Amino acid sequence: MDELTIPAMLRRAEHYSPDRPVVSREPDRSLHHTTWGEIGRRARRLSSALLGLGLTPGARVATLCWSHRQHLELYFAAPLAGLALHPLNPRLHVDDLAYIATHAGDEILVLDEGFLPIYEQIRDATPFRQVIVIGSATGDAIGYEDLLAGGDPDWQPGPIDEHSTALVGFTSGTTGRPKGVEVSHRAVALHGLSTALQGWLGISDTDVLLPVVPMYHALAWGWPYTAALLGAEIVLPGPFLDPESLLELFDSERVTLTGGVPTIWMGVLRILDTNPARFDLSAMRAILSGGSTAPASMITGYGERHRLNLVHTWGMSELMMGTIAGLSADLHQAPHQEQLRHRLKQGRPMPFVEIRARSEDSGFAPWDGESMGELEIRGPWVATEYLDSPEASAEQWTDDGWFRTGDIVTIAPGGYIEIADRAKDVVKSGGEWISTPTLEGALMAHPAVAEAAVIGVGDERWGERPLAVVAFHPGSSATAEELREFMAPRMARWWLPERIEIVETLPKTAVGKFDKVALRRRFTAPIGAGS
Known part of the structure; x- marks a missing residue:
């Protein structure tokens, strides 16, 4: 039944925000402008073309792509067809890529032309039965636009169970082999709704989003789907994630909300400090930083020197976004230093997400902002097991269904978590x-x-x-x-x-x-x- 599903999210974008822009940076650095209406039309046509390759419901479609308009079309086309999209991280070692694609059972690979050398290294160790190239295709590969042209322009998705798998992601594998996570349509929809709430990210159709976090990592924090649901403009930076290129886009596209890892924001801050008048970032209402702890000097540097609001967030491959360091109502009138002290933490859990910290004595740490424990979390978009990995799942989930994150934290009154360390790094x-x-x-x-x-x-x-x-x-x-x-x-x-x-x-x-x-x-x- 079509309830909390990706087809419903895209349909809303097509019906209510068809003319809202989608901007994508091309390989030659030019900007391609399209709309949510056109993205929807092409995604549905692409869905029919993918099914024409003989794929059956639940089949995996892998991508090896940067963040651009074609990848956005695939983000919708595969789930619309009842398939599961599996974005691969091109920066992983080729052995890990081959393992991941094989473990997921990927049948189709769609990749940017520039990643063909990577494909050549993993070709014989992967299960792909068809390769589709965005760019110039050779040999047995199919060109992306050629595949699209063969699709049915009038195709419409049928009923989809909101609990069915829409996407597959894998952990980075820093502590062993990467582990797979299945993400349902329902999880994507509820995550998008929660991030949109006022007091969290408050995304609306007036926003211009630029996810610096790539579409192959943690599903770009779910922002492509949230943007469609709410009719927000989205800007996709392609392969150009250097600070200079990002600042150009923030300025020219009047970006209001962006997000990425701290190492990116360190580089951006250095450029702003060197020449603060060069770029106009007056439209920017928040810069989100996640993936690792942002230094206090960086958060205060953005605020005090450039009047930019850098907001701490926390998430994982197993749950996209989990906490956001916004200020609760009781802190809005608090002294500046008290507000800053809370903004330096990783934040409060998003709606529907529950947290607790397990202490070394197997009890639970009190919410006093001082007692440490390993963060455990559960919620409607938190994974409940790893793909075909029962032993790893048993280690990572408690008997009562909580996910052990591996992060050592304190929890302050009001639910503000502060990461003291990773369990493996402490x-x-x-x-x-x-x-x-x-x-x-x-x-x-x-x-x-x-x-x-x-x-x-x-x-x-x-x-x-x-x-x-x-x-x-x-x-x-x-x-x-x-x-x-x-x-x-x-x-x-x-x-x-x-x-x-x-x-x-x-x-x-x-x-x-x-x-x-x-x-x-x-x-x-x-x-x-x-x-």
């Missing part, structure tokens, strides 16, 4: 936890430091101690002792890292976070006794 020194995000934020507040990451290394006396890895701004420098002295007023002395390594740039993961696995491989020598 430094336990002498039996006490040390928060690596807190150390990283303190380091990045130093004017010479561009990037900083902290990992734990073995220590003969304390079991484990923090090791900091920093990269400086061009032309800037500082000694390890100067950095420690700068941090000292902000935390207990025993938290301070004895060892600080200087690098030109920090390694990043496939989704733009600091790659702590790579850092551990490089800096594994333990700190000796007596340190």
Whole structure:
């Protein structure tokens, strides 16, 4: 039955917002302008063309694409046809890509022409029976526009069960093999409605959204679907995710809401600090930062120097978005410093989402803003198991259905969570936890430091101690002792890292976070006794 489904979301865009723009940056950097009405017409025609390839309900359609208009059409076309779309992350290692496509049972691959070299490396290890190329197709591949032209322009979707799978996503695999998550039509619809509520993201048809988070990662936080549901304009940046290109789009398209990982916003802030009058961002009502903890210096830098509202969020591949650091009603009249203290946290759970923090003694941490525990979460768009992975599912979900996130948090009164660390990243020194995000934020507040990451290394006396890895701004420098002295007023002395390594740039993961696995491989020598 057609209830809370993606076809209903697209139908609303076509009926009520057919002329609202969809802007997409092309490979030659030009901008392509279309509308939600045209996206709907092409998506339905593409649905019929995909079914014409012999796909049956539930079949997986993989994509290897940047964020652009064709990918947006596929976001709707596959679910409209009762198929499941599976966006692949082109930045993953080819072995992981082959594993993911095989584990998901992907039958069709749609890819950008520029990713053909990646496909050639995984061709013999994947189950694809047909390849569709956006661009110039050769050999047995079909051109995307040729496939579309063969579709039925009058095709309409039939009834779809809102609980059926609409999309498939995989975790990044930083702690083992990537794990698959199935996302239902109902989950997408309820997530979109919740983000749209006033006091959360408050998205409306007057907004211009630009998801910097790619469409292959956490479903671009669900924004393509939310934009369709509400008739918001959407701007898709293609492969050009460098700060300069993004700022150009924010300015020219009058973007009101954007979101991405902190490493992106660090680069954008550096450009704004260098030449604050170059770009007009007066239309921007909020910049969302998620994926890892944003340094306090970055949040305050946007607000104090540029009057831009950078908002902390938290989510995972298993749930898209989970919390947003908006201010609750009781904080609207609070002093500025009190408001800032809450904005530096990851925020409150979105409507329908429940949270708790399990402490080491198997009880639950009180909501006092100080007691730590592992965050557990449940809600209508939180996954309930991994795809064909019963052992991994049993480890990650409790017997009563809560998802163990692996994040060590405190929960303050009112439900504000603050991530102290990832369970795998937390430094336990002498039996006490040390928060690596807190150390990283303190380091990045130093004017010479561009990037900083902290990992734990073995220590003969304390079991484990923090090791900091920093990269400086061009032309800037500082000694390890100067950095420690700068941090000292902000935390207990025993938290301070004895060892600080200087690098030109920090390694990043496939989704733009600091790659702590790579850092551990490089800096594994333990700190000796007596340190």
